[in-house]
Amino acid sequence: MVDQNGGTPGTPTLEVAITAPGDGQAVAQDAPISFTGTAALSNGAGISETQLVWTSDKDGDIGVGFGFTRSGLSVGEHTITLTATGPEGQQRSAQTHLTVRPSGTGMVVRIETPAGQRFHPYDLIDLRGSAVAPDGTPVTNPLAFEWRSNLETDPGPVLGDSPHIQPGGLTPGLHTITLTVTAPDGNGGTVVGRASIEVMVDFVNTGLDLQILAPFAGYQLVQGQELTCNGSVGQSGGGSFDQIVWTSSIDGEIGTSETCVVPYLSLGTHRITMTAIASNGEKGAVST
Secondary structure (H helix, E strand, C coil): CCCCCCCCCCCCCCCEEEEEECCCCCEECCEEEEEEEEEECCCCCCCCHHHEEECCCCCCCEEEEEEEECCCCCCEEEEEEEECCCCCCCCCEEEEEEEEEEECCEEEEEEEEECCCCCCCCCCCCEEEEEEECCCCCCHHHHEEEEEEEECCCCEEECCCCCCCCCCCCCCCEEEEEEEEEEEECCCCEEEEEEEEEEECCCCCCCEEEEEEEEECCCCCCCCCEEEEEEEECCCCCEEEEEEEECCCCCCEECCCCCCCCCCCCCCEEEEEEEEEECCCCCCEEEE
16 A cells, blocks of 8 residues: 555655745746755655655756756746655655746757766766757757866866767866857857756775876877877775776777777867776776
8 A cells, every 4th residue: 555645654754845946937048047955754864865856847857966056958838846755665746837948149058967966086977968059950060069067177177079978087076067069150150058067076085096197188189090098006005906997078988908099089178087996896087
């Protein structure tokens, strides 16, 4: 038997509320929107933020957790639902309504990746976006897309140039990741559109010492030229490594040893990451 709370009789009840955005709020498509909510069990027990899922009836999953800021939703009327799941499977939801209006530039830049997610520095973050120019034409040139993080300074803020990237080795902290898209304006010039999401990268304390010796930050090569990746891996107290993987934020896996030669990379700015897994299970990553 399942009761109206979504659990079995006698389980603690859930109370869920959305505190922002306010019901009926209207925002421009490129304007950041704060999403905040609460969820509590009647017995006072806590709820994991991963068990709070935000959805839009137009865009599907848009975020996770008690709160985050994002833009890049579809233009139009949205019913926003916050659903919380308790430790015994009980569920409760709350809803609000949001209107997303066209941006002042006429560009529509979408980020499909849900906001509010938490990652480790060694995780690859799956970032997906799309854009439509003011004349209604989808933007298809990969180099028109540029992803940046406000926390990345070394090797640099650019995470990759493509509608879909998977950067790794990000700095611990709360990142605002912005997708900027440049497209023709139909009059011989260009128009720029932006969207952003927040994600959290947690600090992980490991005994690993990873260094990328090549390529160095800012290294440039001509398309078709080979790229040599060279790194060093170490662990306090010694120890061996079971796996070393090199990845490009644009092209995915490009090598599987301390030194590898990559015959080809796509055009654009790549974030190159070396990820290592030690024999004791410790993981680490470093990027250039």
